[in-house]
């Protein structure tokens with residue numbers, strides 16, 4: 001296992017291009033029309049908001065193919081309400097692609113969450129990790145009561161997903177879709193790197209009923 005990780009450090013960008021040649025050849029052998037068909041357009045039913053971690057690729061771990069999942073990834077799968085990148089992806093997915101599901105997927109062992117639990121400054125990223133520290137503050141009584149650091153980090157991973165599902169529900173984009181009767185649900189999952197298994201945190205929502213009153217948006221007069 002260690003040898004393999006070391007091998008990857010020596011991977012060059014030429015290796016990636018060679019890999020692409022093999023991908024094209026293998027794919028065309030199986031389906032000569034594959035790329036022609038895929039180039040016609042996309043209508044994925046799912047938007048995935050996941051961590052940038054290289055070990056959590058949306059398609060592979062859900063056994064799906066290109067064209068089936070619209071993807072946004074950042075450090076620790078955050079839904080930050082001033083993040084124009086995330087909001088633009090969400091807007092396009094909900095209002096143009098008309099996805100039926102938005103899934104926030106965290107993962108145990110998330111470096112961003114572990115860093116946010118510590119006090120070491122890591123530069124610019126401190127400001128991004130602050131959002132995770134805010135999640136910790138909301139749940140500090142529960143988290144502080146977990147003596148084992150690893151278990152506390154695992155729980156913070158879960159709570160971070162749950163808070164980011166709430167953050168999705170707070171957006172005007174999701175609330176407008178629901179008000180317009182659009183078929184849209186949001187979900188929270190956690191992926192286990194050590195087993196490959198996804199856990200559904202059972203926090204799915206199809207309306208604003210779980211939101212505090214202050215977050216519910218009315219239509220402009």
Ligand SMILES: [Zn+2]
Nearest residue numbers: 051053110111
């Ligand atoms: Zn991560």
